Every structure is written in C-alpha cells, then in structure tokens.
Amino acid sequence: MTNPENHAEAAELTRDEIASLHEPVLIDEVLDLLAPAFTGVEIATMIDATLGMGGHTEAVITAFPNVRVIGIDRDPNAIRLASKRLESFGERFKAVHATYDSVYEVAEENGLAGKIDAVLMDLGVSSLQLDDDERGFAYSRNTYLDMRMDPTQGITAAELLATASAAELTRILRTFGEEKFASRIARNIEKQRETKPIETSLELTEIVRASIPAAARRQGGNPAKRTFQALRVAVNEELDILADAVPAALESLKVGGRLVVESYQSLEDRIVKNVIKDGSEINIPPGLPVIPDHLKPSLENVTRKAIQATEEQIADNPRAASVRLRAATIIRPYEAPTRIRRKR
Template sequence: MRTAHNNALHVPVLTRTLIDLLAPALEGEALLIDCTLGMGGHSEAFLSAFPELRVAGIDRDPAAIRLASERLEPYGDRFVAVHTTYDDVDLVAAEHGRDGKADAVLMDLGVSSLQLDEADRGFSYATDAPLDMRMNPEAGQSAADILATASHAEITRILRVYGEEKFAARIADAIVRRRETTPLTRTGELADIVRESIPAAARRTGGNPAKRTFQALRIAVNEELDVLEVAVPRAIEAIRVGGRLAVESYQSLEDRIVKDAIAHGTTSTTPAGLPVELDTHKPYLRALHRGALKADDAEIAANPRSASVRLRAVERVAPTPDHLFNPEHDRGNR
C-alpha cells in the first residue's frame, strides 16, 4: 500500500484550470465538495490555493479515505472525509454547507490511480490478480461474481453498452464456455479470453484488446453510470446560487450523462412562439465555457491520464424552477 507521501507524486488532471473555473465561488469560508476524493490531489491543491476553504471529500473506497485523510491531516478541520458514494453529494452539502448548500462541487470521474496501481484490486488487465474491480471491496458483487452468474445476453449487453465493444457477443460466448468447466477468477484469464476472441486484424490497433472489456466490467460492478445519472442533478441542486460545478469525464458514456444534465439547466424552457422569455422558464445554469475543455499538449505530456479528459463547468444563476424540480434530486431543503 502506498504512503501518503507517495500519493503526492500522482498529478491530478487539469488542476490549474479547475482552480481558475471554481475560484469565483470559493471566496472566504466556502465549502468545496470533492465528490471523487481518491488520493486527495485535487483537494490538496484547493486547500493550498484558498486559505479559508473547507473541503468535504467523498469516496466509496476505504483505502482512499484512509490515505487521503493522512495526506490532508496538516489542514486540520478544514478537511473532512466522507465514506459514501457521490450520489449522496446533497446529503454531504446539507450536513457541512452553509444553509445546507455547497459553494462548489468537483467530480473527477472514472477509476483512480490508487485503484489501478494496487494490483490485487483487479482493475488492470496488465497484471494478473483476483478478478474483483470493486471500488469498495467491502460491498457488492465482484467482476468474477458477475461473470459467474450473468446470462450470455447480460454479459453481451454489459460489454457492448459500457465498453462499446464490437465483439461483445464473441467474448461473452467464450466466457460462458469457460465457466461451464472452470470458474473465471483472475484478470489474466479474462485478458487471455478477450485476446483470443477478437480477430487478429482487430488486435493490431487500438491498444490492449482487453481495455474495453475491463472498462465495461468496472462500470457494471460499481454501477457507475447509474450513480452518475443521479449524482450530477443532485450536485447541481446541492450548490447555492452563485456556486459552481466542474466535472471531468474520461469516456463518452460519462460525458453524455454530464452534458445532458447540464443542458437541462442551461436551456430555456419558454414555449416556442412566445414573444418574450418567461422568468420562470429562464436557464438556471450558465456554462463557463463553450463545449468541453480538453487538455493541451503540455498537460498530456506531463500527465498522460489527461489525454482523454472532457471538462464541463457551470455556474448556478437561479434556483431550479418549480416545474422542473425533481424531488429525487434534492432530498434536503430547497
């Protein structure tokens, strides 16, 4: 297990850009909710940049909670770690924010360096390990459990939808045949099955052929997209008027969910044909930039993980109109 000192060697993605985007919302004794605490890199950068800032860091991984807490101990009670999934962002804001609201929310999606670097967690196809992939190893089904019990159709769906894998059915065929005789329990075994299931011509480009399958299983094991679909609207409801939200996505399925949630708030709902925009139908979010921001060449050279990042950020400019309010997205006070 890495120490807090070694964790500091991991460079969080687009840190300077995030600080610049969120800074106007973080004056004085503000609260930032870091929904994806990981090893605490982003939280540390913000605590250092804003001397009065408080940060509540959310993570479902007990190891991340422990290591980030060690790393951020010098900041005292300005930092608090919360062991939960980030769809509880509204509850964290209600407990730790002024008037039950946060001033800013940050989400850095996907798998963390901590999880990838710990071989026995089973996230990486590059190292043979138990086929686990749970971000919280104390709860839920492992990847091995899913592959042992899911139907051929369900495995195909997982690989095709979550991994955008063209050869999903062929890989599912091989998995089902294998488990009829021997349980599939190791990452190396799964990587071999994927490699053998994909035509040789398709294996020559696009990197390791197991990448999409491992991504798909990780998403399924941790229910990442289901959690994200609820978490982004709740994050929007959790920030005060004048507050800001920034989300970093690393694959198209994540980014589509984020983009759609933001579009609901940045688009007027005034019925077509009316000569004026109705006050109650005006946008309640303002995009802080056009489209999704990407890392430049210098950032990618310094931090290869940033190559696929898509960053979207908004400011809340008004409360959510009553006709658009969804109580499932805000369990606290409006």
C-alpha cells in the first residue's frame, strides 16, 4: 500500500477501505476476556493503548454499547485513519497521540486515573506500518530503512546502522532479535558502511544473508527477519516502553478492571507474563498466620497459559501465528513497584 499521510488520494478512503487494511487478531477471544470488565457498568471506559487503525476499538464499541474508548497511538497516520474509521461513534471515541507508556497520564488527564475499566494492548508493528513501502519495516520489499512508528521523532534504522558501533549492533541484534550470528552481521555492517551507507532494506538483507552460514539460512524463513525485528525494537525503544507501560496500565485500572495484552514475540510476552506473575503471587514469610493487606496480591491471572491462535485462525490471518494473548484482573488497587512517568 502507499502511505496515506503522503498521498492526496488517501483522503478519499472510505471507512470500509480503512477497515480492510487491518484484520484484528483473535478478536472473539479478546472480546470474551474484556466482557467481565464491562458487565454491570453503566458507562465503562477502555483505553486502547495501541490504537492502530482502530479494528479492536471498533469491535469493542460495537459489541458493548455501554463502552467508550480512548485510543492511544504514537503514529500520527494511525490516529488520522482510525479517527476517520470511528467518527460515526461520536463522543464514544477519543484519540490521543502518545506512546502507550503514557497510559496512566492519559487516564489522569481525563480524570480517570485508577478508574479505567479495561486496557487493551496489541503489541508490535501494525499492518499499517508493515504494509507501507515507505516505512521500511519489511525485509521482503526494497525500501528506505526508516522503521520509526512515529515518523516525526527519533532516528531512523538507517541512521542507527550508520552510527552504532559493532559492539552496540551486536548487542541490539542479540538482545532484541535473539540472533545467533549477531557479531558476524555487525562486523559486516561496519565493513560495508566504510564504503557506502546502508540505507535500504535490500542492502541490509543482502548483508545478513551473506553473514549467515548456508545451512542456517535454510531454516526459519527469511534470515533477515530477526535483524529487522531487532532494529525496529531498538529504534522505537519498544521493550523499554512496554516495561513501563504494563505497570502503568495496571495502575490506571479500577478494582475489577482488566488488562488484556496480545504479544507477538517472546521478549514482549516475557515482560507481560512476569509483571502479571509478580502481581498475582503471594510472597509472605513462612508461618505468618494472617496475610497483611499490603502483601496480598493485586492481580488475578486470568490466563494462566497464554492463548494462542488455532490452525484455522492462522490460515485466515497469517499474522496470528505468533500471537500470545494474556489477561489479568485487578483485585486490589495496583501500585507499580517502579515506573517512569514519561511526559508527552
């Protein structure tokens, strides 16, 4: 697809055309997990912390007539398209341009800190970004290596490749992409940029391919997948933001409120899983006859094991293949152990 931000014809996109650009993953399961948070509430509020093109928000507003949604996204193009898609819902939808670790501040600005009924997060790169040839997220098409989810802020992937040391690139590829051949790829990137900047996805893909032994290239799909993931995570500070965002979301919720998160890679899922685990366990000294209130768990772990897509769901929507869906309910006011409140 072309970038609607930069093309006049996008102004003519209809609601249905915008909706066709993205199919929400595991939407029935998400709605089932959210339903208890809205039951018996006259006017409920959900924060969709990763609005994208508004597919999840539209499904929620349609399924639950008592729910209004505040949608957050760092991508101004997503805000514009989702707002057009959801304009028929009037005051039941409000969009906010921010990163999703600002979820508590967004709740606070709306007078709802600690009073939100549900927070939904659909993590990772969106279809809008992945399918846009001008954004540089895809290794299967030759595009400029931008990779910023908010194209108005921060450095591009091409700029990162031009400035980071081989040691730093190795750390990024190994930590964020779990790439076994990180040091080889980093050394070859450093060597290549001595003669020519690495600015396109094809140039980077060729370096990665040449850095990985032939036997390893025959397994696991495109060998550049892990490198592209790692650079995207680094450029957008995704894991740092997520580590702040999950506690912030829980702190935004009222007792009985629910957090629902869809993750698409193990590093994301591990952060979500660990925060929920820490908040739902009882850690008390042996032999203590009564559990003090401050030691009681704040969370109920609704999904003990992450929900995954079925083969049929994956066939219908291939992007569901790696999804891990988790949920937790607030049973006592949640206090984040540590959290940096970022100013928007």
